[in-house]
Amino acid sequence: MRQYIFILFFVFLSHPITFAQDTDFTAAASATITAEAVQKLSKAITFQTTSDVDEQEFRYSEFLDLHDYLGEAFPALHQQLQKEVVNGYSLLYTWLGTDPDLPPVLLSAHMDVVPVEEETKEDWQQQPYAGTVKDGYIWGRGSLDDKYRVIAIMEAVEQLLQQGYSPERTIYLAFGHDEEIGGTEGAGKISEYLQEQGVKLEAVFDEGLAVAKGVLPGIDEPIAFIGTAAKGGMNLQLKVKGEGGHSSAPPLDTPVSILSAALNRLQNKPFEARMIPTTKETMELMAGKLGGKYKFAMRHYGLFKGKILKMLAKDQATGALIRTQMTPTVLEAGDTYNVMPRMAKAILNIRILNGEDQETVIKHVTETVNDERVQIEMKGTYTPPSPITPTDTWTYAALEQSIRETFPEVALVVPALFPGSTDARHYTNLTNNIYRFGPQVVTREKAQLVHNVDERLEVEVFEKSIAFYKTLLRQTCGNLPLQVVMQQEESELLPDVTNK
Template sequence: MKRLLLLLLLGLCLLAGVLVVRALRFTSRQVVPESAAPFSVDADAAAARLAGALRLKTVAASEGVPAEDAAFTALHDYLRAQFPRVHAALRREPVGPHSALYTWAGTDTSLKPALLLGHLDVVPVEPGTEAAWTRPPFSGDVADGYVWGRGSLDDKGSVLAILEAVEALLAAGYQPKRTVLLAFGGDEEVGGHAGAEAMARLLRERNVTLESVLDEGGMMLTGTVPGVAAPVALVGVAEKGFVSVELGVEGEGGHSSMPPKQTAVGILSRAVTRLEEHPMPAELRGGSRALFEYMGPEMPFGLRLLFANLWLFEPLVLRQLSAQPSTNAAVRTTTAATMFEGSVKDNVLPARARAVVNFRILPGDTVEGVLAHVRRVVEDSRVKLRTLDFQSEASPVSRTDSEAWGVLQRSIRQVFPEALVSPYLMVGAADARYFTGLSDSVYRFMPLRLEREDLPRLHGRDERVSVQGYAGAVRFYAQYLRNTAG
C-alpha cells in the first residue's frame, strides 16, 4: 500500500510538473511593432462628414418593404462630393442597385489585391421607439463627444473611415504598390445578395484572387476575457453558418372536446423539447480555441495553467463555457426554437402544427449534419422536416500564420498599442462570408473601442460613436493600407 501511495504521489508530482512547465512555456503571441507612420486626422471635420452620411436613411429592403432608393442615391452623391480625390483617382463600378466597387490600382500587378469591405445600409428603427433615443436616430447630431445616429457603428462608420483614410493618403501623394479594392454593399443587413455576393461573383468571373479581406466584425472590448484587464481587439477569423428547420405535423382537426391521445401540437412540442434537451456537441476549435491560445498567456498564472493544458482541462473548460448563452454560442451549433403555430382557435384541434428551429452552425459542422442531427433526435416519422430558403454553411477558419494576419496584427498594435490582439469566432454573419473562396485570410474587425454597456447600441437604441474613437479608426485604416499595400 505504501508503495502504491508513493507511486501515486510521484505520478501527481510528475503531472504537476508537466502542467507548470507547459504554463511557463505558454508565452505571449502579441507583436511589438515599429512605431506607426505620422498621420493626422481633423477629428471634428471627419465627424461632421460621418454625421452627414447618417442623416440619409439608407434602410435596405426587407419582407415586402422596398428600399428607399432616393436615400441610397443621395448617399452615393454625398460620398462623391465629400471625397473628391477618391472619386478622381479610383475606378468606381456600380454593382446592383445600391452597391459600389472601387479599384485603387497598385504599381505592381503581380501582387494579389487587398480588399476592404463595408456596407451602406442600416437596420430600421423599431416604430414607436424613436422618442426613447437621446438624439433622433437619423439626426446625425454631433454632441457630448459623440456622433449619434443609426449606422454610426454598423456600418457607415467603417465605410466613411476607410474613405477618410484613402482621401488623406491620396492628398499626401501616397501610391500603393498592391492594388486595393473597396467593396461597399447596399444590402448586408438583409443577406447581401445584391451587394457583396454580386461583387464577389464579379471578382470570380474576372479570376481575381485576393491577398486578404478585411470586413466589419469584432471590436476592441474591455472586460470580456477573464483575467485580462487590457482592451482586447477581437478579430473574427470565421463566422457561423445559418439554417432554419421547419418541423410540421399533420393532425385530424376537429373539436377539442374529443381530442386524440396526442394532438399535432403535442407531437410537435415533444420534438422541439427533444431538440432543446439534446443540442449538438460542444467543441473547442477554430476561432474559439485560438482566442484562448492568444489570451491565455495574458491571464493570471492559474488561468494560464488551465489554458496551456487543454489536453487535460478541455472538458472542464467546455462545461463552463456551455453554461452561459454568450459563451455557449462560441463552442457549439446552437439550437433556438423561434416560431410555433397551431390552431386558430382555443377549442379547435389544429389540422397542422408548425415550428421553426434556427441553428447557428459552428465551423466544422454542416447544414446536412444539422439535418441529420434533427432527424436522429426527433426520431418521429410524423414530424416532417424542411429547411427554409435562406441558409449558409459556416465559413472556413482563416489563417493566423500568414503574412496578411501579421500585417493586421501589427497595424492594430501600432495604432492601439494598449490593445491585445486575438482571433475569435463571430457568431453573427457579415458580408465577408461571400469572399472566403477568394482568400484564405479573411478577417472581420472594426477599429473601435467599446465598453460592454455599449454593445446593445448595435441594432439598438442610441447608436453612437465617439468623435475621438472615430478619428482612431481613420488612423487605423490609413496605417493598415500602408502596411498591406506597401
C-alpha cells in the first residue's frame, strides 16, 4: 500500500493549490502578521492556566481570562466560527464546511500547563509566565506544551479567513483544559458531546511526536515522526505488611526485604520484547537511513528478529518502543531510624505496549513477583493502548505532504509509536485516523525542555507551525481533497501489488 501513498503524493504535486497564497502580501505585511502572532503566543503564556488534581490548585479563573483574550486576539475566527464552552473551561469551535456530507476533521490542543515548581522559579533565565520574547525564542510555561499549538491553529484559521478561504469539510477546533491530568473533563467531555450528536470524524490531529533532529545515532538529517499508535498506562501498588518492632532484632524477612526482592525479580524479568506493526513500519522506512546492515536485517526480518530487538532494547528511546515497561516511582516504608516499618509499599508506573492490557500486565507482575506476601493492587485509572492508525489513507498522505511542504529539510516522514498519552485517547470512538504530531523541531536537548525550566520555542519554528496548520487545513478541507477522495476511490479498485 505504500505505493498508493506515492500515487497520492503525485496527485498533490500535480494539483497545485489555486486559492489566495501568502505571496499576495508584501514581505513587510507578512512580517507584521508574524510579529503579531508571536505577541499572541507571548500574551497567552501570561495566563497561568495550570491544571491540578487538587481542585484548590486548579486555576479556573485564568482559563476564563484566556478565553476572553482569545476572543480579542482572533476577531475573524470568533465572528465566523461557532464557539461552545464545554464543561465550563474547554473550548470547541466549529467551522462549518460547504459540503455537509464530508466527515469533519478535528484539531486538538490543550490550554492547560503543568505548574512551575516553587523551588525551580529562581532557575529560569526568563520568568515562566512573562511571555518574554528574546534571543529568537518565545519563553515560558506552555511555549512548547501546548499553547503554541492552540495559538498556531487559531492563527492559521484567522489568516485563512482573512484570505477568503472557505472549507468544504467541517473543521472542529477542540481545546481541552486538563490534558496534563488525564483530559477526562476537557477532551473527554468534548468527545462525549460530539458522540451524542452522532458525529463521525475523518481524522483527529493532536500533539505527540515531531520533527526530530540528531535524535537517532548515525542519522543527521531531520526525520518527521507521526504518532500513529500510543502506549497505554496504569499504576500498580505492591504492598507488604509486617510485624514492626525494634530494629535491633529483625526477623529473617522484613516488609522492606520482601518488597526489594519482588522489585528485583521484576527488574530481571521485563515484559517480552516484540515489534508491533507500527514499529515494524518505522524500522522498514528508516532502514535505508540506518545503513546497509540494518537495511539487510529488516529485509530479512524473520531471520534477524532477535538481533534487531536486542539492538533496539539497548537504547532508552528505542527500548520504549518494543515492550511494556514498568518503573518503580514511589517507595514508602518507615520514617524512624530504629523502628522496623510495619509496611512497605511501591508504585510501579507501567506503560503498556499495544496488544497487551490490564489483565496481561497484572498476570506478568503477579507471576514474576511470585510471593503471596506481596499484595498487588491497581491505583488510579487505566488507559488502554490506542488502536493503530492505518497509514494507507488519504489523510495520512495529506499530513505527510503538509509536513514536507513546511519542513522541506525533512528526509523522511515515518509513522511511529508514541510512548506517552495525550488528549487524543478520548477521540478513539470518533475515528480510526488519529495522528499525534506537533509541528516543531526537536533535538535531544530540546526534548528535555518540555515540563521543565526554561521551556521555550524558537520564533522561527512557531512561524512554521502556523504555516503547517494552514497547509494541513487546505490539504484536508479545501478544494484539493475532493480530487484526492476521487483518486482514493479509483485506487481502491486497483490490485494491491505491494503485498503489505
